[in-house]
Amino acid sequence: MTTETDQAPGRAAGRRAWLRDHSELGVCALLLALGVLVLADALTMDVDIAQRGPVGPRTVPVAVGAGLLVIAALLAVDVLRGGRGRAEGGEDVDLSEPADWRTVLLLSGIFLGAAVLIEPAGFPVAGALLFWGAAFALGSRRVDRDPLIAAVLSLITYAVFDKLLGVPLPGGPLMGVL
């Protein structure tokens, strides 16, 4: 009796460890889904009128979609046989610690927020918030210095691009006042 109850959580933990160890199978699933998507889009395409020449707009997407399915399968075989994609190193990358998902999500959220703000609030405001928010998410807590750097960087960038380089950026209401 006792052994059975001991084994059940052990098996569940084992399965979880297996899944974590084989998380690369998720990449295979994504490639598979992408392949199905590309194939479905290509096959539902209405080509009768548009076709010119022996090869229509469908051929290459069908080939790419099929390729994605094949690669998804090959990658799955490789992973199950013990092959692993090596995570990329770098100057500031420390792979010995587990991934910090909170920072990644926070950064993505801040980036989206800035994208939403750029037109109503203007680039100087949205850009400054993006820089400050990202620096905060990455662990900088200098409340006196960070917003100042963000504001100056954003304003200079706006001035250089919009006025000097001739690349238009939205000024927003703030620039309308100044």
Added chain:
Amino acid sequence: MNALTSLLDGFGTALTPLNLLWAALGVLLGTAIGVLPGIGPAMAVALLLPVTYGLDPTGAFIMFAGIYYGAMFGGSTTSILLNTPGESAAVVAAMEGNPMAKAGRGAQALAAAAIGHFAGGMVGTILLVALAPAVAELAVDIGAPDYFALMVLAFIAVTSVLGSSRVRGLASLLIGLTIGLVGLDQMTGQQRLTFGSLQLADGIDVVIVAVGLFAIGEALWVAAHLRRRPAEPIPVGRPWLGRGDVRRTWKSWLRGPFIGFPFGAIPAGGAEIPTFLSYVVEKRLSKQKDEWGKGAIEGVAGPESAASASAAGTLVSMLTLGLPTTAVAAVMLAAFQQYGIQPGPLLFEREPDLVWGLIASLFVGMVLLLALNLPLAPLWARLLRIPRPYLYAGILFFAAVGAYAVGGEVVDLVILLVIGLIGFGMRRYGLPVLPAVIGVILGPGAEQQLRRALQISDGSVTGLVDTPFAVTVYAVIALLLAWPLVKRAVRRGRTAA
């Protein structure tokens, strides 16, 4: 001699005060951005793309030439002083350069690297001047089937020569090809993968893909694994070399280019293989073998010179055939496309001012690099101390500026983030980024050439192999594909014997 007169005209273009200013600005910006830890040359060029949007094409590419060489030199500074090379080509520079810096000879290591870059770039660019027009002339008659064969060669070369896993390289290439499919079909106007969205009908801009994969993907990836204590850079003074050092290194500087250039010119490029080869050669030829691993100056000079020459070599295939083989060349090709210019055999005929101005400014850029970077090296070294939150927040900030500047569309920022998240996932699971970028850039062109070739042959597949050129290219592809099998067979034969 025709090339020589064209080159002189090119210098006429490059040496106007304004263009000289762009070149100097490019070198400074490129070095400053390239020195920053975590930013390789490809990301530096991608991030600096929007700066050139307001310029005319010639000025923009002159600036690019400066950015390119500056960023490469900046990258070696980082690996010598920090010993945590961000890209594979800089690994070799760290092997001898960092021990030198630790032993208090950082100034000499930087000088050997800078002069190595100068020598390699000079020899490489001279070879480029000698070879490129000839290659362009040979290639000028090639037709659709030949182009298609060349593009297939580029796809195979980036997926199977570079990187450690072919399956993962191919997966990355297919992701890129899929992104390239989005939008209206160029020949029939049929919507593909647009899901009825008007914004997607225009396709996804290559610049957004490059910035997303290189800059956003990298910043998010580093953010997930940020070192709690960044590596401490070794302080360094003004680079200089004693007479003894020069006597040891001058041959290495001159040998490097002849190893680097051929590897850059063939579409199996990248500086990874030639820098390592140069390292091995220098080690074998060195008289002071006991110094190796503890800071042998030839081990910095040779590989750096080879890396610089291989960069010049990649420009041969990029300018004459329109084939990018490295990440930087891919981003530069994207920049050409932004201006509606298609690199290829006809480029030398259609845009002689631009091409020769660009080539001449490579020479100018290298002189500027040497003149500016030797005195400024201590300043660059200080950039290594930038607080990491500011650095990566800055990358996100400028990536957003770049993507928005492409078309002034908010939806581009959302696409940028999505592609950045794809880049993050690719780094996590060891999918190389370069094949995806090459897929996006060359995919649509390859499809067009394929369809054109098949249209001419009326659908018969033999139309793809009916020129000697195409057959040769396919033979090379077959060789590339068979190479690992051959190698395994040879190794097995050796162990059996």
